Amino acid sequence: MSEVEGREETETEGTEEEPQDARPKVTMPQARDIGRSEFTPHALGSKNRSAPRKGTRKAAKRRQIIYSVAGAVVVLALIGAGIWWETRPAPSVKFKGAFGKAPSVSVPKAKPAAKQNVKELIHGSGPKIGTNDFVVAHLLAYQWATKPQKTHEALLDTFKQNKPAAGTASQLTGLPALDKEIVGRTPGTRLELTLPYKVVGDQVAQALKLGAGDDLVLSVDVLKAYGKTASVQGTQQKIDAKFPxxxxxxxxxxxxxxxxxxxxxxxxxxxxxxxxxxxxxxxxxxxxxxxxxxxxxxxxxxxxxxxxxxxxxxxxxxxxxxxxxxxxxxxxxxxxxxxxxxxxxxxxxxxxxxxxxxxxxxxxxxxxxxxxxx
Known part of the structure; x- marks a missing residue:
C-alpha cells in the first residue's frame, strides 16, 4: 500500500472513531511534499493574516532615505558641536569704567584659556606712539588662577598708588608682550590684555607673585606720550649777556x-x-x-x-x-x-x-x- 493510501485510511478511521465535536487531526506535510509555490515565509498571505499592502517597498525605501538623512544630520551636528567647542569664544576678564579711572574688574570662574589675547576697549586720538617715545600709563593687573578663586586682589595697581608708569614705550614695563602692544597706539587708548604665564616669564611673574600656570590680565590706560618733537611753547625772556x-x-x-x-x-x-x-x-x-x-x-x-x-x-x-x-x-x-x-x-x-x-x-x-x- 502506498503512503497516500495509508494516510487516507488513517484519516478515515480517525473520523469514524472521533466524536463529532473533536478537533480534526492535522498531519504536517513532509518537506519533500511541499512545492515552492506552496511555501510562504513568515506565513505571509496565510489565513487570518493580511497580505502586504501595495507600496510597501516604496515605503521601505522612503524610510531608508529618511533614516539615512537623519543619521547624516546627527553626524553633522556632532561635527559642528566639536568645531564649536574648539573655536568657542574663550572666557575673558572684563574691565569696565571710564578712561583714566580705576576700572571695575570681573574675573571668570572658568579656567584661563592660556592664550594671549589683546583688545582695544577705548581708542584714543593723536599721533601714533613711536618706539622711543616717552609714555605715561596707568596699569591694573590681576591673576587669573587655574583654580577658581572667590576673591581676586590686584597684583599691580598704579591707580591706587596714584603713580602711573612712565618710560620709553618699548621698555615701559619690562614685559615685552605688553610694551609691544603700546607702540603704534595713540594717547587716550585703553587696552585689555590676557597673557599666559609662559608669555609673562619667570622674572616678571615672580616680581608680581603670579602663580605658575596662571594668566596675567591687565588693563592699560595710555595717558600721555611725548615724541621727539615735543617742546614747551612760549616766547623766551631776555637774559643777562654774561649768561649763555x-x-x-x-x-x-x-x-x-x-x-x-x-x-x-x-x-x-x-x-x-x-x-x-x-x-x-x-x-x-x-x-x-x-x-x-x-x-x-x-x-x-x-x-x-x-x-x-x-x-x-x-x-x-x-x-x-x-x-x-x-x-x-x-x-x-x-x-x-x-x-x-x-x-x-x-x-x-x-x-x-x-x-x-x-x-x-x-x-x-x-x-x-x-x-x-x-
Whole structure:
C-alpha cells in the first residue's frame, strides 16, 4: 500500500472513531511534499493574516532615505558641536569704567584659556606712539588662577598708588608682550590684555607673585606720550649777556647755546627762559623733559635728549640726578624752559665723567624743557 493510501485510511478511521465535536487531526506535510509555490515565509498571505499592502517597498525605501538623512544630520551636528567647542569664544576678564579711572574688574570662574589675547576697549586720538617715545600709563593687573578663586586682589595697581608708569614705550614695563602692544597706539587708548604665564616669564611673574600656570590680565590706560618733537611753547625772556644765550631749534632739534667769553660762574645759576603755566614740579616726581647739555669750556654738546630721539624721564629731588638738577628744577612750573649753569661741585664733582668728556673742573650748561611731572 502506498503512503497516500495509508494516510487516507488513517484519516478515515480517525473520523469514524472521533466524536463529532473533536478537533480534526492535522498531519504536517513532509518537506519533500511541499512545492515552492506552496511555501510562504513568515506565513505571509496565510489565513487570518493580511497580505502586504501595495507600496510597501516604496515605503521601505522612503524610510531608508529618511533614516539615512537623519543619521547624516546627527553626524553633522556632532561635527559642528566639536568645531564649536574648539573655536568657542574663550572666557575673558572684563574691565569696565571710564578712561583714566580705576576700572571695575570681573574675573571668570572658568579656567584661563592660556592664550594671549589683546583688545582695544577705548581708542584714543593723536599721533601714533613711536618706539622711543616717552609714555605715561596707568596699569591694573590681576591673576587669573587655574583654580577658581572667590576673591581676586590686584597684583599691580598704579591707580591706587596714584603713580602711573612712565618710560620709553618699548621698555615701559619690562614685559615685552605688553610694551609691544603700546607702540603704534595713540594717547587716550585703553587696552585689555590676557597673557599666559609662559608669555609673562619667570622674572616678571615672580616680581608680581603670579602663580605658575596662571594668566596675567591687565588693563592699560595710555595717558600721555611725548615724541621727539615735543617742546614747551612760549616766547623766551631776555637774559643777562654774561649768561649763555639760547636760540631755539626747529621741532625735534636741540637749541643753539652760545657761551660768553667771560669765566664760568662759581655757583649754581638758574634762569627761566619761558615761564610755564602748569603745576610746580614736586620732589619725588618723575620729570619728563627735553634737554641739551654743553661744556662751558668748549661750547660742545656732551649729551642731549634730542640726540636720543625722544624726551627722557628722571626722578627729581631724590638724588637720582646731579645735585644741580635737583636744586634747580624742583619748584619750576610744567611748561617752562630753564637754563641751568652747573659748577663742578653741583655736577660730577672732581672726578668728572670721562666717558662723556667731562673733566673734574668743567662747568656744565643745560637747557631743559619741562614737559611734565608724574
Amino acid at each position: 644765550q639760547v636760540t631755539p631749534g626747529a621741532p625735534g632739534q636741540a637749541p643753539t647755546v652760545k657761551i660768553p667769553s667771560g669765566s664760568a660762574p662759581k655757583k649754581l645759576e638758574v634762569q627761566t627762559l619761558i615761564e610755564g603755566t602748569g603745576k610746580a614740579v614736586a620732589k619725588g616726581q618723575t620729570l619728563v623733559g627735553q634737554y641739551d647739555g654743553v661744556l662751558w669750556r668748549t661750547g660742545k654738546e656732551f649729551d642731549s635728549s634730542y640726540k636720543h630721539g625722544a624726551p627722557a624721564g628722571f626722578p627729581i629731588g631724590v638724588g637720582q640726578v646731579i645735585p644741580g638738577w635737583d636744586k634747580a628744577l624742583v619748584g619750576k612750573k610744567i611748561g617752562s624752559r630753564v637754563l641751568v649753569i652747573v659748577p663742578p661741585k653741583e655736577g660730577y664733582g672732581s672726578t668728572g665723567s670721562p666717558q662723556a668728556g667731562i673733566k673734574g673742573t668743567d662747568t656744565l650748561v643745560f637747557v631743559v624743557d619741562i614737559l611734565d611731572a608724574i
